Amino acid sequence: DVIKNPEGVRKKLGYMSQQFSMYPDLTPLENLRFYGGIYAMGADLLERRIEEALEELELRMFKDSLTAALPLGFKQRLALASASLHRPEIIFLDEPTSGVDPIARVKFWSYVQKLVRENKITAIVTTHFLNEAEYCDNIILMHEGGIAAHGSPSQMKDDVEQQIKIFQIATGAQLKELYRVRQYTYIADIYSWGRNYRVVITRETGIDKERLIADFSILGIDILSIEEIKPSLEDVFIRYYQL
CATH class of the missing domain: 3.40.50.300 (P-loop containing nucleotide triphosphate hydrolases)
Structure with missing residues (x-):
């Protein structure tokens, strides 16, 4: 007491x-x-x-x-x-x-x-x-004074991975040029990650890397390298921050 x-x-x-x-x-x-x-x-x-x-x-x-x-x-x-x-x-x-x-x-x-x-x-x-x-062992993500998400690190990353796919790309384009790809409705987000960029796609759309390369090319943006990656906790926070 x-x-x-x-x-x-x-x-x-x-x-x-x-x-x-x-x-x-x-x-x-x-x-x-x-x-x-x-x-x-x-x-x-x-x-x-x-x-x-x-x-x-x-x-x-x-x-x-x-x-x-x-x-x-x-x-x-x-x-x-x-x-x-x-x-x-x-x-x-x-x-x-x-x-x-x-x-x-x-x-x-x-x-x-x-x-x-x-x-x-x-x-x-x-x-x-x-x-x-x-x-x-357990995390609570706070945003604007409220709880955005909670759980173990692995659980939270698994939950987000069920919702989205993340592709890490290298390209000579600048971020402001890349924002043009947001016209594709399947793209949930795009943000810089060191010298690369991460493109977030809603998993239910079924978009793969070949489609991504083709659609970027239509807009005059060449993807030099691309790989699908598992979400980090930073990706988890960005995801819940947007919801």
């Missing part, structure tokens, strides 16, 4: 905010001792958990440096360590890798997966990186 026993509830929760909120003029070791002490874990247990965190998150080399001087990726690791020292039942991660480079992001998620797996912790994550959502 949150009202009757707020301390008991607090011990079951961990929170890592998007905004780094640890004391910059303390060392990582001092920060961990301070935040760990809030949960009244006992000195021996706290020191053992701190040692585990320094080792697992590769923070030992920075433990006596000022927190302000840490690279951003290591600040994020320190924040994760602080939020999980007391081994909460639920940990909230709010945009945990915002501003972190791709390599540091992958390493961070390997730490999170190990933490939740070994300690049976439920992690609730908010992120704008849909490739990060792939790490989750």
Whole structure:
């Protein structure tokens, strides 16, 4: 009961905010001792958990440096360590890798997966990186304050694949030229994807790649390469965003 026993509830929760909120003029070791002490874990247990965190998150080399001087990726690791020292039942991660480079992001998620797996912790994550959502067991896609879709990553991609076909094409044409193909009613969408483009077709139309190449050619657009691909979570979000 949150009202009757707020301390008991607090011990079951961990929170890592998007905004780094640890004391910059303390060392990582001092920060961990301070935040760990809030949960009244006992000195021996706290020191053992701190040692585990320094080792697992590769923070030992920075433990006596000022927190302000840490690279951003290591600040994020320190924040994760602080939020999980007391081994909460639920940990909230709010945009945990915002501003972190791709390599540091992958390493961070390997730490999170190990933490939740070994300690049976439920992690609730908010992120704008849909490739990060792939790490989750269940996803809720939000749009304009409402739930656009929910389910496991594989389930959501399978559901969308039942509705549409996605062709990834390479062409010398620009996107504004490609928009002309929208006159074909079977095309649900077209958008850029790196140096290529993705053409979305409603599956029930039965259109194949040969028909696509022919119809593009009629409009003076040459397709240099084409392949049918399975939808990614980004494709899933774009699909539900349009519905």
